[in-house]
Amino acid sequence: MSTDVVGRPLSRVEARLKVTGGAEYTSDIQLPRLAHAFMAMSTVSRGRITRIDTQAAEAVRGVVAVYTHETMPRLKQPTYRPFFKPYIPIQSPDVHHAGQPIAFVVAQTLEQAQRAAELIEVDYEETGEPQGELDMGEAFLPPDGPDGPNTYKRGDVAAGMAQADVRIKAEYTIPMHHHNPIEPHATTAVWEGSKVTVYETTQGLGNTQHVVSEALQVPLGDVRVVCRHLGGGFGSKGPVWPHTVLTCAAARALGRPVKLVLSRAHMYTSSGHRAQTHQTIELGAHRDGRITALDHVITQQITRDDVVLFNSSEPIRMLYDIPNLSNEQRAVRLDLPTQSFMRSPEACTSHAQEAALDELAHALAMDPVELRKRNWSSRNMDNGQEWGSNHLRECYDRAASMFGWSRRDPRPGSMRDGDELVGWGMATSAHTAGGRPGSGARITIGTDGKVLVQVGTQDIGTGTYTIMTQIAGEVLGMPLSAITFDLGDSAFPQSYTSGASTTAPGVGSAVKRVCTAARRAVIDLAVAQPGSPLRGVPADRVDTADGHLYDTANRRSRVSYRSVVGHGGKPLDFTVEPTPTPLGYSVGAVFVEVRVDPLLGRVRVTRVVGCYDPGTVLNRKTARSQVLGGVIWGIGFTLFEHTLVDPATARIVNPNLSGYLMPVNADVPDIQVQFIDRPDPASDALGARGFGETPMTGVTAAIANAVFHATGKRVRDLPITQDKLL
């Protein structure tokens, strides 16, 4: 086994395709007779269609079909999760939210389809007053869902609070957010007889395959889903949304390929969002900083028709050594589209907890780093089990030292630079990783010594193509130039959704297992092959490196993979089945400097330093990029991002990229990143844990805490906009 492939800051293996325009994304696929689709959306939030007139739309030149709830082929409601909506639109006159598809237009060109969709006339009967605002008086405790219990208790919170010398209580609110991948959702469906190929923007090929099979009543094996490159998803492309099955149905009915690309505005009501949340948190602690009790309630929006609610309270339940704890997840029904998971779902509860810890540290007059260290746990506090490894305390020390934290004057408003107020804040980064079904894998070693590894997974920009190539090279002892890692086709061995930070540990384990089996088989072949220089050498004395097998007792005795498999005369093939990925916890410490203009209330993040423990770092370049992305998402979450809903109509009023503010290059400060880079013994992927979602957590509270340090103001309602500091 080679020892220097994994970890290397290798450039992405698919980068050349991406910088030349050669990477083919879903909406790039060109097919003969391809028709273009566009959807018309509802303009009311709660009602029923009483009349829908498609005459003008049908008269537009080039229009092939206009489907409404009266004419759309009937589809079966999927039960497979993650199909979250409890209905498929354009199957009945019911309208559940504004921006719900009500007609599906197919035309020769995109322009014709768009124009025709505009000409559809609709009358609605409104069936109630739309509710678009989180009314806490309507909060209820929903029944436990597939994601676990909504209530959690340990110890005795009342007794713990009674023991406390210091108590703080605070409310935090975070608005609705949208994923906004730059690539819109797209589906192209191509039928050949009773079989369908779906080119789909998806983070989970298997999800699309199952839902299409179920909704269109086609055997699973007759549905092939392809996604070689994904232009960002951030969770929005993990579930399957109705437009996918509608496109498949239209293509089947018309007998020609149909392509649908959502508009940017459509994406605000068609592919989930981060639910608006309200949190109350109460903390009690001894003078020495040991937390005696934590009481936390999170309330989030759901729709009137479903209870799609995820457990995102892991940081509360798992992270700190708190003996007495209560956590409850409540919901309020609104007339808005179905929520879903969005990058780092635990960021919301992490934000409240890490901001509250800063309030507690202030109340105790204790350094916030010290407070966190005193409550550190090596165990998963949810179930009491030890983590494979957890180097969080070292992360605090290294990041604090890099940042220069010891020079901080803890008094709010004490640090100035000219006219600007300077604030320093910190927080813990922590996100669960894995704990999901795993992945299968297939390897073929050709008689030419070339290796092909295939997994039905996705590369959502995190570097899957690259790190899996590295794992294969490391395990086989093979130069990377001889290895092709292929993904993005449901015909390959099945894998789990690219989400929940599960790809590195899950697919990584599968690639490691299949390469280990193949390597062993080649060694067995080599020691038995007549004429082989390794003939008769005990197999466990043979190692591999640089595409060769060699005798560790006599390094000059060596033979290439190519020679062994070539002499065997036929390619070697191995497949491994999925095994579940263990639950990991990737942690870190993040320190932030902000500068606040006291006259304008404008906050700029000017410096970020983070140190992280993701287990083994598989590729320092792509892992660092994950941190940059997470940190910048944290900046957007805390200072800019906000989906605005008109409370009277429950319509989203900024469904675009100019009204929904996301960070741009000019918003981004200097970001310094360090890794502990020590293998987690509990990982089956060369010591790597999942990591992608960790770096966004912590940054949000660190910014808010730094704003308090700069100004003395606690802004508990995100985003921290200028008006809130004046």
Add this chain to the structure above:
Amino acid sequence: MAQHRRRDVLKSGGVAAAAVMVPFAGTEQAAAAPDAPQAAQPRAVADLTLSVNGTRHRLPGVEARVTLLDALREQAGLTGTKKGCDRGECGACTVLVDGRRVKSCLTLAVMQEGRSITTIEGLARNEELHPVQEAFVRRDALQCGICTPGQIMSAVACIEEGHTGSEDEIREWMSGNLCRCSCYPNIVDAVADAAKVMRR
């Protein structure tokens, strides 16, 4: 806008002469419902020749309402240029027109005849990447890659414009291109690297 006839709009853009406008011979006008809003109906198509990456692309029957972006992607088959928002907000569709960076979703194809258009497919010389492309690979200035063609075209222009004097200047002049994966610091590094190479 709806009050203008499209022909007038095109003339005011100064390029109508370059395109051969013909009324639809097809069925739309005959078949359109009498109460359909006539002013908003497209009235013309043009046989266009666009010069893209040094090659002349003949595009027959392009409707006047077709954006440069959709003409490149759907008719010229050049899908390297990406659509992220279709309203000039994200920059994924950035191309060069006569050397200037332009958001191709905000201009009509019929307005571009006679101009020299460069897309992401036109930067590399055979196997050799353009210095900006090379720097994006080396600096990991991309993740999912969907904004990358626009970022690179914008970076080429940014360097040509001389807006790479400092990291802050690069940040400012590259802020018209959104990257949701948020590779921004790496993009700044890549642009700075490429600027040095291109000035040699």
